Amino acid sequence: MPNPTTTWNLMIQASVGNGHFLESLQLYSSMLRSNVHGDNFTFPFIAKACGKLGSILDGMKIHAHTILLGFQSHAFVQTSLMDMYSKCSCFVDSRKVFDEMPDRSLVSWNSMIHAYSIQSDMAKALELFNEMRSLGIKPNASTLVSIVSSGCNDLMSALKHGASVQSYGIKVGFHSDLRFLNAVMSVYARLGSINDARVLFHSIEKRSIVTWTVMMGGYVKAGDFNEVFNLFRTMLREGAELDSVALLGVISACVMLGRLFAVCMVYSLLIKCGFDRVQTVTASLVNAYAKCNDTTSARRIFDSVPEKDISLWTSMISGYVHVGCTIKALALSENLLATSIKPSKATIATMLSACNDFGSLSLGEKVEEYAKASNLILDLQLCTSLIQMFCKCGSIERAKEIFERVPGKDLTLWSTMINGYACHGMGEEALALFNEMQRENNNNIKPDAIVFTDVLLACSHCGMIDEGLKCFYSMKRDYGIEPTAEHYCCIVDLLGRAGEIDAAMRVVHEVPFEAQKQVLYCLLSVFRDHHENKLAELVSKELLDFKCRSGEDCVLMANVCASLGKWKEASELRRLVDKRGLFKKPGCSRIEARDYL
Structure with a gap:
């Protein structure tokens, strides 16, 4: 009669091997209810399931069971518990298990070093590596892969670290170990040392698909997209086996270069190689077609996939x-919410962006309800998107409600709410919120240039001259932020709206040369609004020496020239708009009176 433990172990092993980790834990619970206890074969598989699920509570129960059944000194069981704790981000507990192990195998050392690598704690990884060597334990390729993968905040130190590990690996005989070489090359590529990665790549005689994709990823990160295509062509000529990662790299290059023809060629290759039904590749391809402004092809591919995932x-x-x-984006968002598929944070942020563009408060409210149901309502990024959406859709009170209930506010959240008040002409509220943010020293929140732009905009819209000037001069004096053209424009506009023409002109004299053109356009607008024709004429002459950079600039100049009776110059500027293909976005307003679908 077979041992009951062995029977359960085989079922648990099969379940974990097939990736059914929750089912594996359920099997273990059934095993205990049958009065059958685990052994040194059971616990490593169950610990792996807990680590994959990130279930630290179940993992701690399994750890307790190993102690109760006397497996606390079994190296294989303890190593699996270390790995489980590190996968659950409980690195202190992982190290505690390691320190309590009476006999440590090479696998145990590697597991602990790998845990430090996950934390990007290079110092502790090296400390453990040196301790291992001092005990006469010889590292293997897995050890060095973990060591070289441990990160460092300082770029130069990280590069030196990668080079020294590479040298050590060659010295101890890993010069032809492909996994080790790929890991070193990946570090060079990740850190932007593309030349070192290239040299190592060409030194490898027998390359795997990982070798090719790591090098390709390095070129993508470096922004050398032509080299991505060259490498891909070489890869095809040498008969290297394609995988989805390599194709994703090529698609990324197509997107960045905006080459629609290249996207079409890659799509043909995807179909030929059978990757056209791989969801990650298909999602990337849809994104590529859309970024190349071919949404028709993107939608055709989207519709061709019978079972769509959230990506x-x-x-x-x-x-x-x-x-x-935007209307199609909103319609598709409605379709998604009608399915059983759960939108991710990225999806919700994209849907809210569509609501912003169209001003669809009704769909925005549906998205908020979904966020509440999914326990995402306190996520900082999502709350920022919701506040921005409600502000854009005119519901400033709803935005305020969300803002006030968010704990641990970051600078972006504060800035978004201040901007919302500014755009709604609520200058006093914007300034009060800005002052409240400055008092939040516990979180070390310091205003940046963007926040000051929002505050100055609010002061300008509400005619708060003293407060605006106080913020403007405080920006550099108290926070060391150099004013940009946007800040100077806000001050010129603030003073101009209040009729302080002389003061506005004095501010222009303080503007650095590189920002003068933009600020002069603001000053010209002030002169036009106050019918200061002589001053407007002087500024117009100065601006005519510059090339108009946008349709708005040309139209403003043309209107000023027309008001001064300079019809010839006005006509030439109007023709310039058409000649250069410039575009002035027309003003518009929208009321959500019925279903946009």
Whole structure:
């Protein structure tokens, strides 16, 4: 008669091997209810399931069971517990298990070093590595892969670290170990040392698909997209086996270069190689077509996939938002919410972006309700998007409600709410919130240039001259922030709205040369509004020496020239708009009176 423990172990092993980790824990519970206890074969598999699920409570129960059944000194069981704790981000507990082990195998040392690598704690990884060597334990390729992968905040130190580990690996005989060489090359590529990565790549005779994709990823990170295509062509010529990671790299290059023809070629290759139904690749392809402004092809691919995952939905909605097809983005968002698929944080942020563009408060409220149901309502990034959406849709009170209930506010959240008040002409509220933010010293929140722009904008809209000037001069004096053209424009506009023409002109004299053109356009607008024709004429002559950079600039100049009776110059500027293909976005307003679908 077979041992009951062995029977349960085989079922648990099969379940873990198939990736059914929750089912594995359920099997273990059934095993205990049958009065059958685990052994040194059971616990490593159950610990692996807990680590994959990130279930630290179940993992701690398993740890307790190993102690109760006398497996606390079994190296294989203890190593699996270390790995479980590190996968659950409980690194202190992982190290405690390691320190209590009476006999440590090479696998145990590697597991602990790998845990420090996950934390990017290079110092502790090296400390453990040196301790291991002092005990006469010889490292293997896995050890060095973990060591070289441990990060460092200082770029130069990280590069030196990678080079020294590479030298040590060659010295101890790993010069032909492909896994080790790929890891070193990955570090060089990740840190932007593309030349070192390239030299190592060409030194490898027998390359795996990982070798090719690591090098390709390095070129993508470096922004050398032409080299991505060259490497891909070489890869195809040498008959290297393609995988989805390599294709994702090529698709990324197509997106960055905006090459629609290249995207079409890659799509043909995907179909030929059978990757056209891999969801990650398909989502990336949909994104590529949309970024190349071909949403028709993107939608055709999207519709061709029978079972869509959330990444595919997100890519298609994001694609519509990118090209300005807001109505289609909203319609697709409605379709998604009607399915059983759960939107991710990225999806919700994209949907809220579409609501912002269209001013759809009704869909925005649905998205908020979904965020509440998914326990995402306190997520900082999502709350920032919700506040921005409600402000854009005119519901400033709803935005305020969300803002006030968020704990641990970051600078972006404060800035978004201040901007919302500014755009609604609520200068006093914006300034009060700004002052409240400055008092939040516990979180070390310091205003940046963007926040000051929002505050100055609020002061300008509400005619708060003294407060605006106080903020402007405090920006550099108290926070060391150099004013940009946007800040000077806000001050000129603030003074101009209050009729302080002389003061506005004095501010312009303080502006650095590189920002003068933009500020002069603001000053010209002030002169036009106050019918200061002589001053407007002087500024116009100065601005005519510059090339108009946008349709708005040309139209403003043309209107000023026309008001001065300079019809010839006005006509030439109007023709310049058409000649250069410049575009002035027309003003518009929208009322959500019925279903946009």
